[in-house]
Amino acid sequence: MQKQELAYQDTKFTLDTYWLDPISDFDEPVEHPLAIICPGGAFKFHSDREAQPIAMKFNSEGMHALVLHYQLAENGKNVYPIALQEMATTLNWLKSQQETHNIDLSKVVLIGFSAGGHVVADFNSIMLDPEQRKNIFADKLEVEPAANILGYSVIDMTLGWPKEESWSKQVAPDESYWQAQAHLTEHAKPTFIWQTVTDDTVPVMNSIVYAQKLNDLKIPYEMHLFGSGGHGLSLSTYVTKHPNGGDYNIYDYKWWELAVNWLKLQRILPEI
Template identity: 75%
Template sequence: MQTQDLAYQDTKFTLDTYFLDPIADFETQVERPLAIICPGGAFRFQSDREAQPIAMQFNAAGMHALVLHYQLFDGDTPVYPLALQEMATTLNWLKSQKENHHIDLNKVVLIGFSAGSQIVANFNSIMLDPEQREKIFTDELTVEPAANILSYPVIDMTLGWPKDEDWAMKISPDIYYWQAQEHLTDHGKPTFIWQTVTDQAVPVMNSIIYAQKMDLLGIPYEMHLFGSGSHGLSMATYVTQNPGNEANLNSNDAKWWELCLNWLKLQKILPKF
């Protein structure tokens, strides 16, 4: 892992990069897909359980990975729109890295967990629509994601998370950014969604309303709602278990990763074999 510092205007932010090395004995190097990961953490912090372990899973599947340390509420600066501008800056930066790291820029995937998923959903809704994007990001978006993965996502901040409206106002004093589904257009990309119906922190209706809007717009999606399990599962295996916390383990919910890989193959982001 290496750290990369980027900036949007005067604001600096950081990426953790997990680029796969070229295979020396290949006569022709493979251009590989890439995942940009937005960990959760209620916009207060970013969970390590949803960072490096997820990046390493993508590496094992043959994909480059980045962890985006997006804007959190720091007591002064709200999350939005800066987090979306940082994502756009990251995507544009990838173009300069294409040759160095053999990146397939047509196969970039955004993946979010919990609060990080709202950044991905809002990006899919707002930043891929040129008319909405130009209001907050005046540069051209030279690289667009091909697909999204939403893991127990916050979509609509009026649906039960956060419970405190004051915290929502700190995340974004502009309520435009509160409801990602409201701004989704047919510019949105195919999306994989998973959550548990017993999620105690983020109501499952968040996933349902985003899938419903995608369905209305004819955007391809796949959604898996598991019958039990807590919020913040990450991989739902011992790999991401906080020692002693049995709620981090769920063998049924852990199947989301296999289902996700299969979906990436259906989207032709990963090869079938």
């Protein structure tokens, strides 16, 4: 893993990069899809459990992976719109890295967990609509994502998380950023959604309202709601399990296999 620092105007941010090396005994280089991961952490921190372990799983499927350390609500700063500008800057930066790292720019996937899922959902809703984007990001968006994966994501900050409206205002003083589903348009990309119905932090209705709006717009999606398990499961295996217990459910780890199958359906990963 290598750190990469980028900037949007006067805001600096960091990527963790997990590049796949070329296979030396191939006659020609192979272009790989790429995953950009937004970990959760309540907009207070970036959870390591949803960073490197997820990135390396994507590597194992033949995808480059980046972890985006998007703007947090700290030191008097707000998350929005800076986090969306950082994601757009990251996507545009990929164009300069295409030949160096053999990236298939037509197969970039955004991955979001919990609060990081809100960043991805808002990007899919707001930033892929040219009319909405021009008010936030002055530059041309050179690279667009092909799809999204949302894990137990915050979608609507009026549906049970956060508990305090004051924190929502700290995240985004402009309330138009609070409800990602409200800004979805026909420009949005296919989305895979998973969560547990027993999530005790982010109510499952968050996933449902986003899927409903995607459905209304006839945008392809797949949603899996598991019948047990708490919040923040990450891979839901021993790899991301806290040493003191929790964050592990033998019934929910199947989400990864389902997501990979869906990426094959989207022709982002090969079928064999």
